[in-house]
Amino acid sequence: xxxxxxxxxxxxxxxxxxxxxxxxxxxxxxxxxxxxxxxxxxxxxxxxxxxxxxxxxxxxxxxxxxxxxxxxxxxxxxxxxxxxxxxxxxxxxxxxxxxxxxxxxxxxxxxxxxxxxxxxxxxxxxxxxxxxxxxxxxxxxxxxxxxxxxxxxxxxxxxxxxxxxxxxxxxxxxxxxxxxxxxxxxxxxxxxxxxxxxxxxxxxxxxxxxxxxxxxxxxxxxxxxxxxxxxxxxxxxxxxxxxxxxxxxxxxxxxxxxxxxxxxxxxxxxxxxxxxxxxxxxxxxxxxxxxxxxxxxxxxxxxxxxxxxxxxxxxxxxxxxxxxxxxxxxxxxxxxxxxxx
Amino acid sequence: xxxxxxxxxxxxxxxxxxxxxxxxxxxxxxxxxxxxxxxxxxxxxxxxxxxxxxxxxxxxxxxxxxxxxxxxxxxxxxxxxxxxxxxxxxxxxxxxxxxxxxxxxxxxxxxxxxxxxxxxxxxxxxxxxxxxxxxxxxxxxxxxxxxxxxxxxxxxxxxxxxxxxxxxxxxxxxxxxxxxxxxxxxxxxxxxxxxxxxxxxxxxxxxxxxxxxxxxxxxxxxxxxxxxxxxxxxxxxxxxxxxxxxxxxxxxxxxxxxxxxxxxxxxxxxxxxxxxxxxxxxxxxxxxxxxxxxxxxxxxxxxxxxxxxxxxxxxxxxxxxxxxxxxxxxxxxxxxxxxxx
DNA sequence: TTGCCAAACCGAAACGCTTCGGGCAAGCCT
DNA sequence: AGGCTTGCCCGAAGCGTTTCGGTTTGGCAA
Numbered sequence: 001x002x003x004x005x006x007x008x009x010x011x012x013x014x015x016x017x018x019x020x021x022x023x024x025x026x027x028x029x030x031x032x033x034x035x036x037x038x039x040x041x042x043x044x045x046x047x048x049x050x051x052x053x054x055x056x057x058x059x060x061x062x063x064x065x066x067x068x069x070x071x072x073x074x075x076x077x078x079x080x081x082x083x084x085x086x087x088x089x090x091x092x093x094x095x096x097x098x099x100x101x102x103x104x105x106x107x108x109x110x111x112x113x114x115x116x117x118x119x120x121x122x123x124x125x126x127x128x129x130x131x132x133x134x135x136x137x138x139x140x141x142x143x144x145x146x147x148x149x150x151x152x153x154x155x156x157x158x159x160x161x162x163x164x165x166x167x168x169x170x171x172x173x174x175x176x177x178x179x180x181x182x183x184x185x186x187x188x189x190x191x192x193x194x195x196x197x198x199x200x201x202x203x204x205x206x207x208x209x210x211x212x213x214x215x216x217x218x219x220x221x222x223x224x225x226x227x228x229x230x231x232x233x234x235x236x237x238x239x240x241x242x243x244x245x246x247x248x249x250x251x252x253x254x255x256x257x258x259x260x261x262x263x264x265x266x267x268x269x270x271x272x273x274x275x276x277x278x279x280x281x282x283x284x285x286x287x288x289x290x291x292x293x294x295x296x297x298x299x300x301x302x303x304x305x306x307x308x309x310x311x312x313x314x315x316x317x318x319x320x321x322x323x324x325x326x327x328x329x330x331x332x333x334x335x336x337x338x339x340x341x
Numbered sequence: 342x343x344x345x346x347x348x349x350x351x352x353x354x355x356x357x358x359x360x361x362x363x364x365x366x367x368x369x370x371x372x373x374x375x376x377x378x379x380x381x382x383x384x385x386x387x388x389x390x391x392x393x394x395x396x397x398x399x400x401x402x403x404x405x406x407x408x409x410x411x412x413x414x415x416x417x418x419x420x421x422x423x424x425x426x427x428x429x430x431x432x433x434x435x436x437x438x439x440x441x442x443x444x445x446x447x448x449x450x451x452x453x454x455x456x457x458x459x460x461x462x463x464x465x466x467x468x469x470x471x472x473x474x475x476x477x478x479x480x481x482x483x484x485x486x487x488x489x490x491x492x493x494x495x496x497x498x499x500x501x502x503x504x505x506x507x508x509x510x511x512x513x514x515x516x517x518x519x520x521x522x523x524x525x526x527x528x529x530x531x532x533x534x535x536x537x538x539x540x541x542x543x544x545x546x547x548x549x550x551x552x553x554x555x556x557x558x559x560x561x562x563x564x565x566x567x568x569x570x571x572x573x574x575x576x577x578x579x580x581x582x583x584x585x586x587x588x589x590x591x592x593x594x595x596x597x598x599x600x601x602x603x604x605x606x607x608x609x610x611x612x613x614x615x616x617x618x619x620x621x622x623x624x625x626x627x628x629x630x631x632x633x634x635x636x637x638x639x640x641x642x643x644x645x646x647x648x649x650x651x652x653x654x655x656x657x658x659x660x661x662x663x664x665x666x667x668x669x670x671x672x673x674x675x676x677x678x679x680x681x682x
Numbered sequence: 683t684t685g686c687c688a689a690a691c692c693g694a695a696a697c698g699c700t701t702c703g704g705g706c707a708a709g710c711c712t
Numbered sequence: 713a714g715g716c717t718t719g720c721c722c723g724a725a726g727c728g729t730t731t732c733g734g735t736t737t738g739g740c741a742a
Contacts, residue, residue: 004697014721015722033720080408081417087443103425120391120437371689392728
C-alpha cells in the first residue's frame with residue numbers, strides 16, 4: 001500500500017491538515033514546512049488517493065474525453081495521436097486523462113451524464129463541435145468544466161482552442177488570387193464540420209472581395225481521404241463549365257488524391273493547374289511521396305497543450321475569456337503555384 | 342447533484358446500511374426491502390458515487406488499459422476498434438473502462454504503478470504479451486487483477502483470452518499439405534510478438550510431421566502491411582532455391598501484398614501459386630477487392646467480451662483456471678488453393 | 683415457560699482527504 | 713497598554729460508501 005497523509009504527518013511531526021496544505025501549496029504554510037512535507041512525501045513514496053481527494057473536495061484530478069460513436073476509419077489514426085497528445089499533456093500537469101468510447105447507439109449527452117454522476121471526472125475535452133452543441137449545453141447546465149477542440153460559433157461562450165479557419169480558407173484562396181487565378185476549386189472536409197464551414201466562408205469572401213463570382217460547382221465536401229480528393233478533382237475538371245485553373249485541398253490526403261487525379265488527366269502541377277493545401281502535419285501518413293505543396297500549415301499536435309491548459313483553467317475557475325485561444329498558422333511557398341496558363 | 346444513499350434511506354424509512362446492502366444484493370435483506378430500495382433508487386435517479394465506494398471498499402468499478410508508447414501507425418485502426426469494443430463490454434457490465442496512453446519515453450511498469458497508487462483502478466487489460474512480461478510480474482506482485490489479450494507462454498499463470506495460434510499455423514499449413522504442396526512459404530507478423538512465434542511453431546511442426554524439411558528462407562517476419570507482404574513475396578519467389586508453390590499470409594493485409602506481388606510477377610492464384618491466410622475480420626480495411634482466400638478465420642472483435650468477463654472474474658476473486666479461455670477459429674475453403682502445378 | 687436460532691435490520695466506525703473555524707505568538711499601530 | 717493584524721498552525725467535521733458487530737423480532741424446540 002501507498003503511504004497516506006497520516007504517515008507523512010507522523011514522520012514530520014506535523015498535523016495531517018498542515019501536510020495536506022503544504023503539499024497542495026496553500027499559502028498559510030511556511031516555506032520550510034512545505035519543503036519538509038515534500039521531502040517526506042517523496043521519501044515515503046506518497047501518492048494522493050484520488051478517490052479520497054475527490055470525495056472530500058469534489059475534485060478527482062481526472063479529466064476525460066468521450067469518443068463519438070461513429071466509426072470513420074480514416075480518422076482513427078488521428079484519434080490515437082490525439083489521445084497520446086492529451087494523455088501526455090495532462091499527465092505533465094499532474095492530471096489523469098481518460099478516454100471513454102461511446103457505444104454505437106448511445107447518446108453522447110447521456111454518456112457524459114453517466115461519467116459525471118459516477119462522480120469521477122472533473123471535466124471534459126470535447127471534439128467535433130456542432131452548432132448549438134447539446135453536450136456543451138448539458139455540461140454548462142450542470143456546471144461541469146469543458147474545453148472544445150475547435151468551436152461551434154465565431155465567438156462561443158465556452159473555453160476552446162481552435163485555429164482561425166476562416167483565415168485559412170481566405171489565405172489559401174489569396175495565394176492563388178495573387179498568382180492571377182480566377183477559377184479556384186476547393187476540395188473541403190465533411191460538410192457538417194465547423195472547420196470546413198469556416199474555411200468555405202474564407203474562400204467565399206476572398207473571392208467576393210476580389211470581385212469574382214462564387215461558383216458552387218467548384219466546391220466539394222467529403223471525407224478527407226485520397227479517393228475523395230481524386231474523385232472531386234475528376235468531377236471538377238470534367239465539368240461542363242470552364243475548368244478551374246487552381247485547386248485548394250483541405251488537407252494533405254485530399255491533396256494526394258488531387259495529384260493522382262491530375263496525373264491521370266495528364267495535367268502538370270503547377271504548369272497546367274496550381275495546387276495549394278492546408279497541412280495538419282499529421283505524422284505517419286506516409287506523404288513523403290507528395291510533391292512540395294504551397295499553402296497553410298498548422299501542426300495539429302500543437303493543440304494538446306493549450307487544450308490541457310484551458311481545461312485546467314476552467315476547473316480552477318478562471319474566467320472563460322482567458323481560456324479561449326486561437327492558434328496561428330504559417331503560409332508556405334513551395335512551388336506548386338504558377339500563374340494560370 | 343445526484344441522490345445519495347441517505348436520500349434513499351430517508352425516502353424508504355430504511356437505514357443507510359440496509360439500503361446499501363439491498364442495492365448490492367447482499368443476502369440478509371428481505372426480498373421486498375430490496376425491491377423497495379431499488380425502486381426508490383430509480384425514482385431518485387441514484388448513481389453510486391464511485392469515489393466513495395472506492396474509498397470504503399477498495400473497489401472503484403474502473404478498469405483500464407495502458408496503450409504502449411510506440412506508435413505503429415498500421416495498428417492505430419485496430420486500437421480504436423479495441424477501445425470501442427472493450428469500452429462497450431465493460432459498460433454493459435456496469436464498469437467503466439478507461440484508456441491511458443503511455444508517454445513516449447515512459448516505462449510501462451511505472452505507468453501502471455502510477456495508476457494503481459492513484460487508487461482509482463481495479464484492474465487492467467494488457468495487450469501485446471511478452472515472454473516473462475514485466476507488467477504481469479509487477480501487477481501480480483501488487484495483487485492487482487489483470488487479463489491478457491494473447492499469452493506469453495503456452496500455459497500462463499494469469500487470466501487471458503487468446504486463440505490457439507499454434508493450431509492456426511498448423512491448420513494453414515495442413516490445408517496446403519493436403520493439396521500436395523511441399524514448399525510452403527510463410528509471411529508472418531512481427532518476430533517479437535507471441536502470436537507470430539506460435540504460428541511459426543505450428544507451421545514448423547506441421548511440416549516436420551509431414552516429413553518435410555523446414556527451410557528458414559521460406560519464413561518472413563514483419564509488420565502486417567501490404568508492402569511487407571509484397572516485398573516478402575518478391576524475395577521468396579526470386580530466391581535461388583526452388584520457389585515455394587504456396588504461401589501463407591499472417592493476415593489479410595499481408596495477403597493483399599502477396600496478391601499484388603504475384604500479379605506483378607505474372608503468377609496466377611491458384612494456378613501457379615496457392616495462397617492461404619488468417620483473417621482477423623477487422624472491418625473497414627477495405628479488403629473488398631481481395632479475391633476470396635482460403636484459410637483460418639477468427640473475428641478479433643469476439644475477444645472483448647471474454648476479456649471483460651475474465652477481468653471482472655479476477656477482480657471478484659475467482660480462481661485463475663476459470664479465467665483462461667482459448668477462442669476457436671474457423672477453416673474456410675474459398676478456392677485459392679490448388680495442387681502444385 | 684425458557685432458551686435458542688435465524689432472519690432482518692441498524693449504529694457506528696472506517697476509508698484518506700480537504701476545509702472550516704479557530705488558536706497562539708510575535709509584531710505593529712494608536 | 714490595549715487592540716489589530718499577520719503568519720503559522722491544528723482539531724474536528726464531513727464527503728458517500730461499505731462493513732463489523734450487535735440488536736430486535738418471531739418462531740420453534742425443550
